[in-house]
Structure formats: structure tokens, C-alpha cells
Amino acid sequence: MYKALTIAGSDSSGGAGIQADIKTMTVHGVYAMSAITALTAQNTMGVTGIMEVSPEFLEEQLDCIFTDIEPDAVKIGMVSSGRLICSIANKLKQYNAKNVVVDPVMVATSGSRLISEEAISVLKERLFPLACLLTPNIPEAEVIASMKIEKKEDMVKASEIIYSQYGCPVLCKGGHFGDDADDLLYIEGEIHWLTGARFDNPNTHGTGCTLSSAIAANLAKGYSMVEAVQLAKTYVAKAIAHNMKLGKGRGPLNHMWKMMQCEDNFIY
Secondary structure, three states: OOEEEEEEEEEOOOOOHHHHHHHHHHHOOOEEEEEEEEEEEEEOOEEEEEEEOOHHHHHHHHHHHHOOOOOOEEEEOOOOOHHHHHHHHHHHHHOOOOOEEEOOOOEOOOOOEOOOHHHHHHHHHHHHHHOOEEOOEHHHHHHHHOOOOOOHHHHHHHHHHHHHHHOOOEEEEOOOOOOEOOEEEEEOOEEEEEOOEOOOOOOOEOHHHHHHHHHHHHHHOOOOHHHHHHHHHHHHHHHHHOOOOOOOOOOEOOOOHHHHHOHHHOOO
């Protein structure tokens, strides 16, 4: 049984965060575990409240996981506190965690900064060097590389800067501009463009969480980095295309599209 751990916040509406991660890992045939960094009160229209866990309790969760069911891959989502980031980094190093995928959630779709400058600094210093892959979107890559990204050539330059600073592969997600959804995977000087179509569908809540979790699940199963990312991108594209139209705002992806295609084989 392949096993994966998600370290992230809880989304009460189920579209993003821990809930999206667990759904994604499960449909990929991977046993999903979680260490929760914060509880959120949110739905498809927005977030109304956030309650962080203490660093001590987060460490206790991680100790329980790594000393019992050791994960084959780890996905890290939004962590807004420098203290929590330090706790995660310490435990990942203590247990020599492998296949660590970091989704550096820093900037909301609206453009609002989600974590403080202090937390970003700690994230760069303590967590990025432990990652096997970073998955920033365009606004996040701009923050990390300290440059403006306006065209695909800029995506390459930013990825080169990030790789040179932190020594890990970079998946720069290009969904924030252009008429396509092409992403750039940069690995040790090699450039892999992963093409994708843009869907006319506003229900994309949790896309970043889902993609990084799918990548972690594929790495846990032994796929190469290029294979893991390509398979994950295909999964997310189909999850967007199978539009569910839930909620009054920006709805979630259809994480269960694979199961729905096979439901005639289910035993109820």
C-alpha cells in the first residue's frame, strides 16, 4: 500500500486544503494521512475564519504519523505562521522525509497576500531546501524569484532563479495568463513544457491543492518527476472539465470523476 501525508489547513466546504488532498490521494490509490495546520470556516464564497493549531500540537501529529505509518511522499500546503513552518521543517529533517512536494501558497486569486513577509522568509530558508518540488503559480513565483512574470520566457527565467537559490525542481504553473494552461517544469537545467487547454469553467476552487496532492501521490507510487507531474496535470484538467456546479460562488473541482465514470461497477 502506497502512503502519502498532507500537511495543510482544513477547508470546511471540502473543496481545498486537507479535504481536497485526501480525496485526490484516495482516488489515486494511495493511503492518505493528514497533519492539520489550521481550521478554517469557509465555503465557495470565501473564508470567514481561521484558527491555527499550536506548533506543539502540529509536531505531535507529525510524530504520530512518522513513528507508525511512514509516508512515501509528503505534500505541504498553506502554512501561514513562521513557527509552524519551523516545526514542519524540523520534523521532516528528523524523520528524513522523502518526496516532499511544497505548494507555496502565498497569494490568493484576488491578489491578496496570504502570509506575512516573516513567514515567507522562513518558508524560503527552512522548507524550500527540503523539497523535491515547488509548485508556485505565477504570482507566487514572482514573490519567490523577486521578478515580474509577463510572458513564458519570464517563467523560464524565474524557474532558473528559484532552482539556483533552493536546488529543487520547480513547476511554474501558467494558468494566470494567456489563452492556455501551459505549465513549466524545470529540473536541473532541463525545461519541460506541459501543455494544457483552458476551460470555460469558474469552478476551480482548490486547483493548486489538488495538483500538488496528485503529484505527491504519483511520486509515492514510484513515478518519475516528469511522469508524476504530467499524470497529475491530466487528472486536474479532467476534474475541472467534469463540472459539478456546487455552491453559490467559485465551486470545487470534481475530484471523484474517475469513480463516477466507473460507477456502474460499484456495489451499493
